[in-house]
Amino acid sequence: MTNPRVGIIGIGQSAFRARRDDASYPDLVREAVNLALADAQLELDDIEAIVYSLSPDAMVGIGNAERLGVDAVGARNKRFLRINTGGATGISSVAAAYYHIAAGACDVIMTAGADKVGECGDSQTVLNKIWDPTYERSLPLGTITMLAMSGIRYAHKYGMSEEDMAGVVVKNRRHASLNPNAHLSKQTTIEEVMTSRYISWPIKLFDCCPQSSGGGAIVLASEKYIKDRKLDAVWITGVGHCSESYYLGDRMGRGFMADHADAHALGESFKRAYKMAGITDPQKQVHVAELYAPFSNTEFHSIEAAGLSGLGQSVPELRAGRFNIGGEIPVNASGGTLCTNAIAVTAMIRLAEAALQVRGTAGGHQVKGARVGIASGNGGDHQFFGTMVVEA
Amino acid sequence: MELMTRNEAWNITYRHALGETASYFYTEIRDNKKIFGRRCATSGRVLVPPRAFSDQTLKPTTDWVEVGPGGVIEAFTMVYEDFQGLPPPPYAFGYVMLDGADTALGGFFRGVDLSNSAEAAKKLAVGTRVTTKFAEKRIGDVLDFWFEIAG
Numbered sequence: 001m002t003n004p005r006v007g008i009i010g011i012g013q014s015a016f017r018a019r020r021d022d023a024s025y026p027d028l029v030r031e032a033v034n035l036a037l038a039d040a041q042l043e044l045d046d047i048e049a050i051v052y053s054l055s056p057d058a059m060v061g062i063g064n065a066e067r068l069g070v071d072a073v074g075a076r077n078k079r080f081l082r083i084n085t086g087g088a089t090g091i092s093s094v095a096a097a098y099y100h101i102a103a104g105a106c107d108v109i110m111t112a113g114a115d116k117v118g119e120c121g122d123s124q125t126v127l128n129k130i131w132d133p134t135y136e137r138s139l140p141l142g143t144i145t146m147l148a149m150s151g152i153r154y155a156h157k158y159g160m161s162e163e164d165m166a167g168v169v170v171k172n173r174r175h176a177s178l179n180p181n182a183h184l185s186k187q188t189t190i191e192e193v194m195t196s197r198y199i200s201w202p203i204k205l206f207d208c209c210p211q212s213s214g215g216g217a218i219v220l221a222s223e224k225y226i227k228d229r230k231l232d233a234v235w236i237t238g239v240g241h242c243s244e245s246y247y248l249g250d251r252m253g254r255g256f257m258a259d260h261a262d263a264h265a266l267g268e269s270f271k272r273a274y275k276m277a278g279i280t281d282p283q284k285q286v287h288v289a290e291l292y293a294p295f296s297n298t299e300f301h302s303i304e305a306a307g308l309s310g311l312g313q314s315v316p317e318l319r320a321g322r323f324n325i326g327g328e329i330p331v332n333a334s335g336g337t338l339c340t341n342a343i344a345v346t347a348m349i350r351l352a353e354a355a356l357q358v359r360g361t362a363g364g365h366q367v368k369g370a371r372v373g374i375a376s377g378n379g380g381d382h383q384f385f386g387t388m389v390v391e392a
Numbered sequence: 393m394e395l396m397t398r399n400e401a402w403n404i405t406y407r408h409a410l411g412e413t414a415s416y417f418y419t420e421i422r423d424n425k426k427i428f429g430r431r432c433a434t435s436g437r438v439l440v441p442p443r444a445f446s447d448q449t450l451k452p453t454t455d456w457v458e459v460g461p462g463g464v465i466e467a468f469t470m471v472y473e474d475f476q477g478l479p480p481p482p483y484a485f486g487y488v489m490l491d492g493a494d495t496a497l498g499g500f501f502r503g504v505d506l507s508n509s510a511e512a513a514k515k516l517a518v519g520t521r522v523t524t525k526f527a528e529k530r531i532g533d534v535l536d537f538w539f540e541i542a543g
Contacts, residue, residue, distance in 0.1 A: 249496035252466035
C-alpha cells in the first residue's frame with residue numbers, strides 16, 4: 001500500500017513564557033491559530049476539521065477545556081476531536097490530523113491547543129494523580145521521580161554522571177538562547193547546573209523543564225490541495241506510535257520486555273516511522289532531531305531510541321558535541337522540552353520545530369542544510385510514544 | 393492596564409473500589425504481614441503487586457504466591473523538594489523485586505540518612521539487598537510496609 005502524502009502548510013507557536021497574564025486560555029489558543037493561519041495564508045473558514053490538543057484538564061484547571069477552546073479554533077459547524085496522550089498529546093494530535101487527510105475525510109485540517117502550566121501551582125500534584133489509586137497513589141510518584149528512577153537505571157546500566165546530565169542542559173540552553181520562542185533561554189554552565197538544588201536525585205532544578213504557558217497550531221493538507229494551489233509544504237513521510245505496559249515495576253526485575261532505563265516503545269515507534277519513510281540508517285539520513293526530553297537524563301535514552309546512537313553511546317557522543325548545532329546531528333536545536341514545556345502542545349512544537357528546520361525557516365537556530373527531520377513525544381508514565389519524519 | 397487574576401483550588405473526594413485481587417493483597421498485609429503476588433500460568437512469572445491479568449501474556453493470572461520479605465532494589469530516588477499533597481522531604485522511595493517475584497513493588501526506603509545524597513545513593517544502589525518491614529498499625533495500604541537495607 002502506498003501512503004497518500006500529507007503536507008504541513010502552516011505553523012504557529014507562541015513565544016513561551018512562565019505566565020501570560022495578558023491572555024485567557026482561549027486567547028492563547030487563538031494566538032497560535034492566527035499565527036498558523038497567517039503562515040498558511042488561510043482563513044478559519046478554509047479549515048474543514050479540527051483536532052484539539054489538550055493533555056490533563058487539571059493542568060489548565062478547566063474540566064474538558066476543549067469546550068472552551070471550540071470558538072478559539074473556529075470549530076462551530078465542523079468536525080472536532082480532542083486528543084490526550086499526556087505529554088505525547090501534541091504529536092498524537094498531529095497524527096490524528098494526518099490520518100483524517102490520509103483517510104480522505106478532508107483536504108485541509110488544523111490541530112491546535114495551548115497550555116498554561118505556569119498557572120497551576122501544583123503540577124507534580126496533578127501528575128501524581130495519573131498513578132493508579134489501587135497500588136501506587138500512596139507513593140509520591142510524579143513525572144520527576146518516575147524519570148529520576150529511569151536515570152538511575154540508565155546510569156547503572158551504561159554509566160552516566162551528573163556532569164553528563166548537566167552537559168545536556170548546557171547544550172539545550174545554548175540552543176534556546178538562539179530561539180526567541182524558548183521559555184528558558186539564558187545560557188548556563190556545568191557548574192551552575194551542578195550547584196542547583198536537588199529535586200529528585202539525581203535530577204536537580206536545572207535538569208528540569210520549566211512550566212510554560214503558550215499555544216501551538218499546525219495546518220495540514222492533502223497532496224492534491226497543495227499541488228492544486230501550488231503551495232510550499234513540508235511532507236510528513238513517516239508516522240509511528242507505540243505504547244508501553246502500565247506498571248513501572250514491570251519494566252525492571254526479571255524477564256521484562258522493556259527496561260525502564262531505556263525508552264523501548266519510543267524505539268519501536270521510531271522503527272515504524274522510519275520504515276514508512278524508507279529510512280534505513282538514521283545516523284546518516286536524519287539531519288536534525290527534536291526529541292521530547294523534559295529532564296536532562298531522558299535525552300540520552302531518547303537519542304538512542306531514535307537510532308542516532310547505539311545503546312549507552314549517546315553520553316560520550318553528546319560530550320563530544322555530536323548533537324550540538326554545528327555537530328553531526330543536532331538534537332533539540334530549539335532548546336527542546338528542557339527549555340519550554342507547555343505540556344498540551346509540547347510534542348506538537350517538537351514536530352513544528354523539525355518542520356521549520358527542513359523548511360529552512362528556523363531562524364537563529366537553523367541547522368544548515370537540514371532536509372530530513374524527526375520529532376517525538378512521550379506521554380503517561382513513560383507509556384505513549386509518537387514519532388514522525390518530516391522532509392522538505 | 394491592570395491584568396487581573398483569580399485564585400482557584402480543587403478539592404474533590406473519591407471512594408475507590410480496589411477489586412478482589414488488590415483486596416486479597418491488602419488483607420494479607422494487614423492481618424498477616426504477608427505479601428502475595430499472582431502467578432501467570434502461561435509464562436510462570438509472579439506479578440507483584442498482583443494483577444488479575446498479565447502485562448505480557450495478557451492472560452488471566454491463576455494462583456497466589458507468597459513473596460519476600462527479602463528482595464533487591466531495582467530503582468530508587470531521593471526527593472528533596474516539597475510538593476503540595478506529597479510527604480515532607482527528604483524521603484527515599486523506589487522499587488524492590490521481592491524474593492520469589494519477577495516484577496518490582498513500589499515502597500518507601502527507611503533507615504538511610506539522606507543528608508548526604510551521594511553517600512545515601514551508594515547505600516540504595518540498584519542491586520542492594522533489602523528486607524520488608526511492617527507498621528505496627530496496619531490499615532491495608534501500600535504505606536503499611538516499607539523497605540530497609542538488609543543488615
